[in-house]
Amino acid sequence: MNATQDFDGLCALVTGGASGIGAAVATLLLARGARVAVLDRETDGAPHGTLALRADVTDDAAVRDAVDRAAGELGGLHTLVSNAGVGSIGTVEDNTDEEWARVLDVNVLGMVRTARHALPHLRRSAAARPGAVSITHTCSVAATAGLPQRALYSASKGAVLSLTLAMAADHVREGIRVNCVNPGTADTPWVGRLLGQAEDPVAERAALEARQPLGRLVLADEVAAAVAYLAGPGAASVTGTALAVDGGMQGLRLRPAAG
Template identity: 50%
Template sequence: MKDELSGLTGVVTGGSSGIGLATVLRLRALGAQAAVIDRSVDGTVEGFQADVTDSESVDAAVEAIVARFGGIDILVNNAGVGAQGAIDANDDTEWHHVWDVNVVGLARTTRACLPHLKASPAASVVNMASVAATVGLQQRALYSATKGAVAALTRAMAADFLDDGIRVNAVAPGTTATPWIGRLTAASGDADVALRALEQRQPHGRLVAPEEVAEAVAYLASPRSLSTNGQVIAVDGGLTAFKIVGR
């Protein structure tokens, strides 16, 4: 429905590109006001500069958003970073950094938004997990660990905030056509071969479109989905659901 989010304000972390930007555009199309928290912002979005690894900057951005829009009804914890390699490929510094962005960053932003979400009559948090939380993918140990934590944290948050009227869910995308995947394939030595391998990993033979992920986020954020809570919804072409024999 075109105006199902009318009157609501959404905040999307990492909303300047990829899945985050697609989510901002989808929320707006459904009638919501949408603000972005990101390390760099431009005129494409209503942006508020902050780094999710820094509590002070997150708190300041959230307060600026509330001053601008009057409240927060929807929080999409989308900001994240990738990591490659088996468990011995990343040093302690990298482990701490990726964990700080993907997991603790989610906690920081939620904590900052929590008083405003509690005041909303239609509060929803949507976290960005990954199929890496439930399927063992080669050379993704660190990334998988953080996304497994996001999935577990989503369920814990849903239980904690039930009585506050805040629903908490997550989307678990398959490999999605984002700038990070573009950089990953470009650095592989043969971008076409690397891209084809990523496409074939998913049963429908292509990358997930950011807009497809944004559609799932919008469903979870909508007040029309009041009985959907504590769920992790896969948008992965069937990767986590079935295996086609011969592929």
């Protein structure tokens, strides 16, 4: 099989798939042969050729209905990419209990709800296509590196990392692989909205670029390529893995550039 069509015959669901990283993932999976459904609160930006399903990941009944519809209309479900998420800025003194509840509800429980309803469909697919069934979470470098002004966001992504490992252990013998991708700061509309909250958005963007050793923000297409690897049949022996796409932010410690 042509490697560029390695998702031929596979059905994928991408949450948060109408913009940013999710839209890039959906577009790439389509290009590589998958049938793709997108679940999002607003679906206007869903890539052409996807099945656009409007649902909020904080609404369990809506998620259940969307997942079941995706599996029914696509003809099954082999790949779940759980990407929907929200950001938050501040220290532990800055975010209210209500904000903590909201972010954890989206970033952690949203993944739990989606997986809960996808698993029966994934199990059926695993019996027919060994090695081709997977769940991939969008985590973050914030799960593994201490970042300033990101206490709530980091806590939510730390939970996603632990959830990924636990789910990988729970479902490996069912033929369902579970991994996550850990982007650095990505150049997406979501990050653009966070920058818009800064006192000096230009200076904040420059600081975000400088803290990644490559000296630039990560591109959504670069994260999508990592997701496609983890979700694809070529990664049939990869489970319980966190793949960093962060411009070297987590692992590299460079000396300051010479002045």
